[in-house]
């Protein structure tokens with residue numbers, strides 16, 4: 001007898017969306033993640049855009065799942081209490097030739113089923129997007145584009161999945177997958193022991209090719225394509241009212257002017273293929289390229305407003321997603337090559353995976369009761385003064401500000417830890433503490449102390465993002 | 480809504496000096512708000528000497544300097560001090576929003592003195608390429624970790640920028656048994672005080688590279704090293720000049736930025752280059768009744784000048800209130 005029905009490898013948005021979808025059924029499920037926390041892979045460093053589907057080929061799987069995911073995401077976000085802002089996007093053109101391409105793009109997107117598209121001209125743009133370059137002659141307006149906090153989505157998906165019975169294992173690196181013979185499933189070997197299981201879902205992002213190889217399936221490779229992004233000060237929140245896109249090239253959507261769900265504008269990403277799956281460095285050239293491309297569309301952007309930058313790696317396995325049952329390893333499902341728009345598509349990917357499992361013999365029986373809702377986690381920076389007053393009355397700790405730039409209270413930090421944060425990055429992704437203009441100059445020591453008090457880890461063991469990334473080398477007394 | 484004659488934001492040397500001066504000039508309804516648990520501001524973590532040479536004609540440590548003012552203002556009648564009180568908002572008509580544990584207050588001030596100090600420039604602001612591992616600190620954060628928390632941030636250190644805090648910290652790390660490999664300064668000379676270059680670097684044989692920059696940071700989880708390059712007149716790297724330094728810690732000491740987001744929020748006309756208010760008369764702003772002093776008005780080299788500047792602001796606020 002296998003202990004588990006399903007093991008999901010990878011705690012990014014793909015794995016957690018699948019876990020939550022499957023948690024509706026009477027199944028024993030484990031989700032395995034090698035890092036100290038979930039959402040530390042590709043899902044932590046992306047543009048956070050819920051794409052409408054305007055840039056995908058009409059026949060592609062990506063395109064189909066993007067449009068479906070965009071529609072589903074609203075429901076998922078509402079159920080989980082994650083903010084989803086439908087800000088809309090403008091793909092801009094600078095001359096008549098561009099304007100003609102916008103029409104082509106519109107036709108193609110309509111074929112995919114993207115709703116509400118409209119070509120807008122100068123007058124509309126001047127009224128609705130005043131900071132746009134006067135050189136933009138026309139734009140394709142896609143009202144269904146939105147933004148979400150990608151890591152909060154992952155944490156809320158996983159929390160809801162756990163509430164519905166999914167067992168989550170972090171610091172649990174899969175090292176081997178042993179087939180147990182036809183129909184008998186697998187033994188998944190990890191750094192935390194063995195998981196005997198009937199079905200394996202591989203959602204390991206950049207490392208999905210390695211995992212697939214462990215199961216004996218060696219029919220794709222993942223090439224990382226780096227994207228550097230630059231975050232601006234929240235002071236510039238209203239620099240644009242929409243997401244601003246250039247016309248796409250064959251390889252990428254180009255450099256965008258992005259709104260993020262917490263208010264900071266962002267510019268990027270670049271797109272460059274590299275070999276090293278751990279190379280998250282940013283470069284001077286990347287900064288230059290992003291600044292000049294973004295300024296061409298929105299000249300008011302200033303490099304003085306940049307407060308943070310990062311790079312993410314798109315796990316690409318060719319042009320499209322690979323989502324399939326591998327008949328040569330019965331019970332093994334690859335969900336690989338989930339590059340952009342993987343964040344958008346996640347809820348649709350999850351449904352597709354459920355169907356694939358069903359087609360391959362998994363019996364799905366709905367649970368009597370599925371906890372569909374998750375209470376929204378309050379954030380001081382996102383609520384009105386009236387609500388703030390109420391929160392502080394309810395719990396005094398909301399009145400103690402820990403992060404001065406992003407307005408994060410002690411209560412939010414403690415709650416993040418109660419919900420599973422064990423590192424400073426984990427706190428940052430959940431609360432925004434350290435994510436502002438002073439970069440933790442003010443709150444780092446405060447956060448370390450709270451984390452240490454609540455978890456019992458001595459200060460010198462507190463890490464940025466897991467073992468090897470300790471903040472300090474030691475106490476003075478114990479050298 | 481609470482009404483006050485004068486509200487002072489910030490309980491560092493600037494806020495305290497302004498409070499004393501305003502009080503001496505006749506204002507007897509003053510509220511001083513400090514977000515930390517104690518008064519003193521940044522001085523609390525400056526345990527080295529070199530404070531008060533001009534103002535007290537004595538050599539004091541930071542905490543000793545602060546203590547002189549703390550003792551003074553504690554007993555002033557008509558001056559209330561509220562600690563753990565974080566001002567998060569300021570409107571054009573001088574209404575402040577204040578967070579305290581368990582409390583959310585709105586305070587209307589007839590006059591306001593901002594003494595909120597500075598924040599440090601970050602690695603991002605000096606545009607340093609490379610990875611983002613643990614081990615990168617602003618010099619002030621490293622100072623707080625060592626002097627207040629008793630923790631050692633790292634053992635092999637490179638300092639980016641030769642500001643005073645970086646110089647002081649180079650010495651501090653050395654005294655704690657760490658090895659400071661180099662101080663890298665992109666300019667041709669330092670903005671730091673000469674006495675700090677001598678006492679903190681030369682006395683400890685720490686190399687200081689002018690016209691050099693850190694062009695790349697390496698390391699996945701923890702800092703592993705940096706590339707350093709010599710720069711020409713336009714700060715562009717000179718080909719062939721690159722060398723590598725092995726280190727586990729990087730300190731950024733590239734200057735301070737006055738913390739003036741509150742008055743910016745209120746609509747004060749700002750100088751975007753310096754992040755300070757445009758003022759016709761010293762310490763004033765484009766909104767009558769809002770004054771700014773200390774390091775949030777202008778980054779001063781020594782605290783003695785901060786104290787003098789803030790006394791002037793306190794007197795001005797008192798005069799303003801009399802004229803109302």
Ligand SMILES: Cc1cc2nc3c(=O)[nH]c(=O)nc-3n(C[C@H](O)[C@H](O)[C@H](O)COP(=O)(O)OP(=O)(O)OC[C@H]3O[C@@H](n4cnc5c(N)ncnc54)[C@H](O)[C@@H]3O)c2cc1C
Pocket residue numbers: 009010011012013014015032033034035038039040041042043044045046047048049050051172173174175203204205206207208211226227228229269311312313314315338339340341342343344345
């Ligand atoms: C710069 C950039 C911008 C983007 N912008 C957008 C956007 O705006 N909108 C959008 O829809 N999409 C966007 N994307 C794409 C989106 O981020 C990804 O498609 C999505 O995050 C992929 O999620 P995932 O769960 O498949 O991968 P991941 O988040 O990488 O999750 C995989 C997980 O598997 C774990 N793992 C790997 N190996 C093992 C092992 N051996 N054992 C256990 N665990 C393992 C990893 O640690 C990781 O946490 C962007 C991507 C990039 C890089």
Ligand SMILES: Cc1cc2nc3c(=O)[nH]c(=O)nc-3n(C[C@H](O)[C@H](O)[C@H](O)COP(=O)(O)OP(=O)(O)OC[C@H]3O[C@@H](n4cnc5c(N)ncnc54)[C@H](O)[C@@H]3O)c2cc1C
Pocket residue numbers: 488489490491492493494512513514515518519520521522525528529530531564565566567594595596597619622643644647738772773774775779780781782783785
């Ligand atoms: C490492 C280092 C070495 C130095 N060495 C010397 C030296 O040798 N000799 C010398 O003379 N000077 C030295 N100085 C400079 C001196 O410390 C400063 O000039 C002085 O502290 C500035 O005073 P301030 O009151 O303007 O700012 P701060 O001391 O920074 O005080 C500002 C206060 O405002 C509070 N505050 C800010 N925002 C808010 C808000 N929104 N709500 C409530 N409260 C708020 C802060 O918590 C803080 O307490 C040194 C400084 C440093 C960092």
